[in-house]
Amino acid sequence: MQLFLMRHGEASLNAPSDRERKLTDNGRIQTGDMANWLARQVSHFDLVIVSPYLRSQQTWQKVSKHLPEPRKLLVLDDVTPSGDAIRAVDLVLAYAEQYKADNVLVIAHMPLLGFMVSELVAGMEPPLFATSAVAHIDKHAQNASFVAMTAPHQVVV
Template structure:
């Protein structure tokens, strides 16, 4: 069985400019619109190309994916998974386990995504990589 690759990406910087918008409907801030394509280019440069993207359906996550995907050298299908919006680590893990893609990209939100990464890292991981 080939090794699987899991790429994890928190959505790009979102805007808080309109306090009347529901959290789900918040767009990307200008900084997020600028940096999301850079992530797509970096994924391409490193050869970290997903077969499938699991993306939270929140606007900022969908827009992040759209901007990242435009920079990839091949078309990648996306599954906009309701389960990823406001998901806790266990829910993200359960959803990822159901996917059969060899190279999977997950785009979601903190704190659940960060908790998921820490859970995957395990006790033997180098803690210095988790410090800001």
């Protein structure tokens, strides 16, 4: 399975609650750049899991314009900023198995994403994700290897 963990785009701090923070103009641009990059890496996603927070939903809306519709889209409260990494990883892997997903995209938040990487890849410290950055993990059976971390400033538009 190819697992892509993506942080939402840059979000405004001006909102009634953390859940309602919207993408900034820069966040939409970053996300568009990364959506183009993702479309060059993967022809489709079998499974997409997205946080219910507005900035993650907006990130998915932007990404979804560049890729075919996934076989399954799930919105999970377990991939919010304060989510438990072990539970989030267990759920992602269980849903991937249930839907026989070879290509999986998770759009979520820091610090959860960093902790998910360290749960998936033995011995790896939690990496920091820039906004809209994507970590690619190659997961087979009990083994997972960290392929790369790509951020918007690294992609050629």
